[in-house]
Amino acid sequence: MLNRAELGKEADVVRALEEDIIFGRLAPGTRLVEDVLLARFPVSRHAIRQALYQLERLGIVTRERNKGATVRRLAPDEVLQIYAVREMLQRQAALMIPLPAPASLIDELTELDRVHGEHVENGSLRGIHEANDRFHLALFSACGNKYLVESIEHYMELSLPVRAKSLADREQLEISRRHHRMMIEALAGRDSWVLAQLCVDHLQPSKQLYLEGIGRAGET
Structure with missing residues (x-):
């Protein structure tokens, strides 16, 4: 369970990655590696995973078992x-x-x-x-x-x-x-x-x- 401070940081991660994706700074098909995101954002790994889950719910990220998350590419x-x-x-x-x-x-x-x-x-x-x-x-x-x-x-x-x-x-x-x-x-x-x-x-x-x-x- 994330505390209030972590929830705020998670929202910041979601907003930053959403902007990178929808404004073209992260191209479709780009892998979103947890360790890279942890180096960029001062949050816990759990917060990163929750942020990726939220982005998946928005429909702009896909997650696959054993493959991780990628920026969604629409056919x-x-x-x-x-x-x-x-x-x-x-x-x-x-x-x-x-x-x-x-x-x-x-x-x-x-x-x-x-x-x-x-x-x-x-x-x-x-x-x-x-x-x-x-x-x-x-x-x-x-x-x-x-x-x-x-x-x-x-x-x-x-x-x-x-x-x-x-x-x-x-x-x-x-x-x-x-x-x-x-x-x-x-x-x-x-x-x-x-x-x-x-x-x-x-x-x-x-x-x-x-x-x-x-x-x-x-x-x-």
Whole structure:
């Protein structure tokens, strides 16, 4: 059992490794060796193992018996299957949001979009990532079904390696910002299908960017 201080250190390890993985400093397939991590982080071996367990739960690390932990590498069919589920979940959640949405939701999303834009301008990858997730979870929470929202959040986590590739791509970020504004506009209207399609279309650029990267890697 970890004490409070160890739990805090474990969280620091998870955050640091998560950033290294999703922002490309640790490439897919990289082994995460406990002794190397112990040399980097002043924590116990148990805390390191718990951190790796948490990263496995996030879907960005895989652990195999007698092989240890590695940064997860998603195959093309895995990407397509994960995104097929994300599309179904997000479309359904969008269709369940009562329109026109209340001004409080539109104001909240407008502010989150502003914060997201500031992080884009400042080049803060962590800020972009966190503001983007807050925007989408606030949006889908309006569907009123917490279990559906939890499922969406789970698949957002599974797709972290895919989504992260677009964080440093300015063209992709501009597309994302434009989609956010279009979603906010749709919330003020009455056409749920328009909103639902926007939520599905929003997933495509990062998915395609990742799949193209896999294709180029396979050609080398």
